Amino acid sequence: MEIVQHKFFHQKTLDLAKSLIGKLLVKETDEGTCAGWIVETEAYIGPGDRAAHSFGNRRTARTEVMFGPPGYVYTYVMHTHCLVNVVSGREGDPEAVLIRAVEPCEGVDLMFERRGKGKKRKELTSGPGKLTKAMGIVKEDYGRSLSEPPLYIAEGREPGEVVSGPRIGIGNSGEARDYPWRFFEKNNEFVSR
Template sequence: MDIYQPLPVDFYQQDTLELAKSLIGCMLVHETTAGISAGAIVETEGYLGAADKAAHGFKYRHTKRTEVMFGAPGHAYTHTMHTHCLINVVSGAIGEPESVLIRALEPLTGIDLMLQRRPVNKLPLLTNGPGKLTKAMGISMAAYGHSFLQPPIWIAVPRVKPKITTGKRIGIDGSGEAKDYPYRFWAANHPFVSK
């Protein structure tokens, strides 16, 4: 879709935490045979690989599961957690297993399609969590290793850049001091941010 222009490769070549902030407001777009769904990213978390006990690059090191994170930035790292597929943006230099988790988004295009995939009675519940948004957008483990520079899944320029709030990441209590790192970023006072 012309209104959703993919971001250039150099966008992904910034520091991981800066990328996590820069992604707020950008559009995550997924094109399928059923149609296009898209939403504005409103929440992210940065993971700093070998220096971060909460990161998969630290815990699992270089395995088949994490291989894509050791490659070029701007690719999708998908993994499952509690049966849910989560999608991350690979970041950092080649050989440095860093990534940014997309935690929540505001649906803007293809909302009816998203509701077919994930029926809810209140729209903010549709995509206000990392597993919720992938189900609503039809994103599966098949996206592993895909470049965000092109369809069927890509990240597009933001419509609006909201004010960003920073805090602790969610659901990583067993990661020592890393549980307190302020590597979570979200659009301030946004109703689609995860709880």
């Protein structure tokens, strides 16, 4: 598996959100390695993005990593689910890309163990909280470099048609809820909606 070079993350946030589609998200744990092709992302461009945690340059212990260089992990917990983001933008510009869904390709049995044997395969990683649970990505991965194990992004496969639309679950964010900053592989069954 060829891990992407750190320079890959040095692109504009919207470009990065789109170019992550088809890349491989990998997590190594003591139980084993899980990997999936990224099929859905969402870009968050604070300080002017009402849906971003860093809106208005809000700098807290939680958002601190977003003020650093791109290519690092931003994890946070929402409604008991850990969510994983790629820090993007230039240092000092707190931006990030949420990884919303992946298509499993390695460690599928382990994913079933973590998510529940009764799940359908397409339910394993078809949402941001589902994929972190299935892959063993935890809040403590916060701040890791995405260019080295145990949590990293590798070269993947050429995706199908990539389309964009409004982001999901941000209804209280004014005009930002309509920005077409969600990117996904068209017709992939693992896309969250």
